[in-house]
Amino acid sequence: MSIRIFVPLAALLVSLLPAQNRQQPSQEDLKAKRTEKLAKEVFKKAPWVADYDKAREQAKKENKLMFAYFTRSYAG
Amino acid sequence: MLFLHNTSRVEDEPYPTLLQDKGFRGFPSICFMDAEGNVLAKPGRSVQAFRDGLASTKSLVVLRQKGDKATPAEQKELFLAELKLDLVAVADIQARADKLTLTDAEKGMVASKIVDGEIMAVMQKGRELGQDEMLKQLADMAKGGKTPSDAVAPNFWPAVLNWASKAKDAALAQKAFDALEKRFANDKNPNLDRAKKSWAKLLEDAKAK
Numbered sequence: 001m002s003i004r005i006f007v008p009l010a011a012l013l014v015s016l017l018p019a020q021n022r023q024q025p026s027q028e029d030l031k032a033k034r035t036e037k038l039a040k041e042v043f044k045k046a047p048w049v050a051d052y053d054k055a056r057e058q059a060k061k062e063n064k065l066m067f068a069y070f071t072r073s074y075a076g
Numbered sequence: 077m078l079f080l081h082n083t084s085r086v087e088d089e090p091y092p093t094l095l096q097d098k099g100f101r102g103f104p105s106i107c108f109m110d111a112e113g114n115v116l117a118k119p120g121r122s123v124q125a126f127r128d129g130l131a132s133t134k135s136l137v138v139l140r141q142k143g144d145k146a147t148p149a150e151q152k153e154l155f156l157a158e159l160k161l162d163l164v165a166v167a168d169i170q171a172r173a174d175k176l177t178l179t180d181a182e183k184g185m186v187a188s189k190i191v192d193g194e195i196m197a198v199m200q201k202g203r204e205l206g207q208d209e210m211l212k213q214l215a216d217m218a219k220g221g222k223t224p225s226d227a228v229a230p231n232f233w234p235a236v237l238n239w240a241s242k243a244k245d246a247a248l249a250q251k252a253f254d255a256l257e258k259r260f261a262n263d264k265n266p267n268l269d270r271a272k273k274s275w276a277k278l279l280e281d282a283k284a285k
Contacts (some may be wrong), residue, residue, distance in 0.1 A: 027087060034084035048080040052091050052113070055079040059111035065133055066079045066113075070095045070105040074085040 030074055037073035079109070108133040117161050132161060152176045159189050166193025188225040191217075195224050195232050211239035219248060229259045234275065241278035249282030 025033075038050060048069075049055040059066045081094050083103070091097075095105060098115050108117045108129060116136055119129025139146065139154040146154065155172050158164050164172065166189075173186045195217065202210045218236045233252045240249035256275055260268055 030084055030086045034082065034086055037082055043080060046078055048078045050080045050082065052079065052081065052094065055077065056111055056113055059077055062077065064077045064111070065116070065137065066077055066109040066111065068079045068081060068107050068109050070081045070083070070100060070103060072083040072103045074083065
């Protein structure tokens, strides 16, 4: 099969794959991204609590408000 | 204290929908919460907005703690603080306002917040309604004289202008355009230039035969 037919045919076959199979990262990838995100230097500069239950427990115990920062690690 | 929530889509992640549960739609998002996890304020992203948000939240907590012992003045201060922070359900705003003695300016704020709530309710049903129907409902609100607060105006008036332009409703388009000009009169954000050009084009299209 010549390259001129193979490449468009391969592209066509890839486009016919179910979207989920192509785009869904594995759980291992997601876990690795999560670890990498939470290890970022910026989160070491202040005492962030990443566990929602523990954060609320600590806020109640110390009679404090919580400042919440929502981020994600699954993209990029 | 500082709480960091990371959405990872890992299967064992606790509270995977916490962002949406707290009324946010995108990342990053920030807010102040009480120790129960109730959202008290969603500050803007400048240092000043953070400081203002923290001050408002602290004041709110102190007022709430007074409970039944609050004086009428403190009850009013609590209501207005909660209103400014969008912590009062739209359905409850007028009933709570009716129990208080408000100035004309404060009554105006109450009316704006009720309108804001009605506008946000339509926008939140956008997917269900479809874009055209959503824009039409917002346009009808504008034609009916509803005026949102400054917080919601940047979402409301472009939507109305968009509909008015498609419908060739020159008068409504002019009203929306004027409202946007007024809203952003003192805003020096250079990113607004593109938006202003698109608004001018929509107005021109509304007036075109």
